[in-house]
Amino acid sequence: MADVAADPLLDGECRVWWARPDQAPDDLLLAVVPEAEQRRAARYRQRLDRLRSLTGAWLLRTAVAALTGERPSDVLVDRTCADCGQQHGRPRLPAAVGIEVSVSHAGERVAVALTRLGEVGIDVEFAPLANHFDHELAENALSPQELSIVDRSDNPGMDFRQLWVRKEALLKATGHGLRIPMSRIEVSPATDPPALLAWPLDIPVDQVRLATLDPGPRHHAAVAVLTGQPMVVHELDAELLLWPEPD
Numbered sequence: 001m002a003d004v005a006a007d008p009l010l011d012g013e014c015r016v017w018w019a020r021p022d023q024a025p026d027d028l029l030l031a032v033v034p035e036a037e038q039r040r041a042a043r044y045r046q047r048l049d050r051l052r053s054l055t056g057a058w059l060l061r062t063a064v065a066a067l068t069g070e071r072p073s074d075v076l077v078d079r080t081c082a083d084c085g086q087q088h089g090r091p092r093l094p095a096a097v098g099i100e101v102s103v104s105h106a107g108e109r110v111a112v113a114l115t116r117l118g119e120v121g122i123d124v125e126f127a128p129l130a131n132h133f134d135h136e137l138a139e140n141a142l143s144p145q146e147l148s149i150v151d152r153s154d155n156p157g158m159d160f161r162q163l164w165v166r167k168e169a170l171l172k173a174t175g176h177g178l179r180i181p182m183s184r185i186e187v188s189p190a191t192d193p194p195a196l197l198a199w200p201l202d203i204p205v206d207q208v209r210l211a212t213l214d215p216g217p218r219h220h221a222a223v224a225v226l227t228g229q230p231m232v233v234h235e236l237d238a239e240l241l242l243w244p245e246p247d
C-alpha cells in the first residue's frame with residue numbers, strides 16, 4: 001500500500017477514494033468482501049452492477065483498514081436498514097472507530113468518502129450523453145426557483161446533474177435517501193459554490209458542508225457532511241490501495 005493511503009485522517013478532512021468497477025482483481029474482491037455481501041452483490045443481474053457493488057465494499061474496507069491497521073477483511077461494517085432491519089442500509093463503522101463513511105457507484109466510478117467531521121453522504125452520477133436533459137425528472141427533483149434557473153442555462157442537463165448530486169449527497173448524509181423528495185431541498189445554482197440553502201429538517205443549513213468532486217469525464221459527484229466546521233476534501237485514486245490481502 002502506498003504511504004499516502006495510511007496518512008492519518010485529519011480532523012477537518014473528508015477523504016474520497018475513487019475506483020473503476022474493474023480496478024481490483026476478482027480474487028482480491030473475494031478475499032476482502034464477506035460472503036453475505038458477495039451474495040447481496042450476486043442479486044444484480046448485470047455483471048457491471050455486481051462489480052460496482054463488490055468494488056464499493058472492497059474499497060470501503062480497504063480504505064478504512066489503511067487508517068486503522070486492520071486487515072481489510074476484518075473491518076466491521078454495519079448496514080442495518082432503518083426501515084426493515086436488513087443489511088442493505090447506509091454503511092456504518094463501530095462508533096469507537098470515530099469515522100463516518102459513505103459509498104456511491106455509477107457508470108465507471110465507485111466512490112467512498114471517509115471523515116471524522118460528522119455524518120457524510122457521497123453521490124456520483126453517470127451522464128452517457130453530455131447534453132441530455134430529462135425535464136420531467138427535473139420538475140420532480142427541483143424547486144420551482146431551481147428549475148427556472150436550470151431552464152435558462154446554456155447546458156440545463158449538466159446543471160441539473162450538479163444539483164441532483166448535491167441533493168442526493170445531502171440525503172445520504174442524513175440517511176433519509178430518497179424518502180425525502182428532492183424538491184423539498186434547495187441548493188445553490190450549479191454555477192455557484194455548492195451550498196445547502198433550505199430543507200425540511202431541523203439541522204440548520206450552516207451546520208452542513210457541501211463540496212463538488214472531480215470524478216472525471218461524463219460523471220458528476222458531490223459530497224455532503226453534517227458539520228459546522230471547515231472541511232478540506234482530498235480525492236485519491238484506488239490504485240494506491242491495490243495490494244493483495246495478506247495471508
Ligand SMILES: CC(C)(COP(=O)(O)OP(=O)(O)OC[C@H]1O[C@@H](n2cnc3c(N)ncnc32)[C@H](O)[C@@H]1OP(=O)(O)O)[C@@H](O)C(=O)NCCC(=O)NCCS
Nearest residue numbers: 053056083084089090091103104105172175176177178179
Ligand atoms: C440511498 C439511496 C439514495 C442510494 O441510491 P442510488 O443512487 O441507487 O445509489 P448510490 O450508488 O448513490 O448509493 C448506493 C449506496 O448507498 C448506501 N446506502 C444505502 N442506503 C442508504 C441510506 N439510507 N443512506 C445513506 N447511504 C445509503 C449503500 O452503501 C449503497 O451501496 P451498497 O449497497 O453497494 O453498499 C437509495 O438507496 C435510497 O433512497 N435508500 C433509502 C430508501 C430505501 O431504500 N429504503 C429501504 C426500505 S426497506
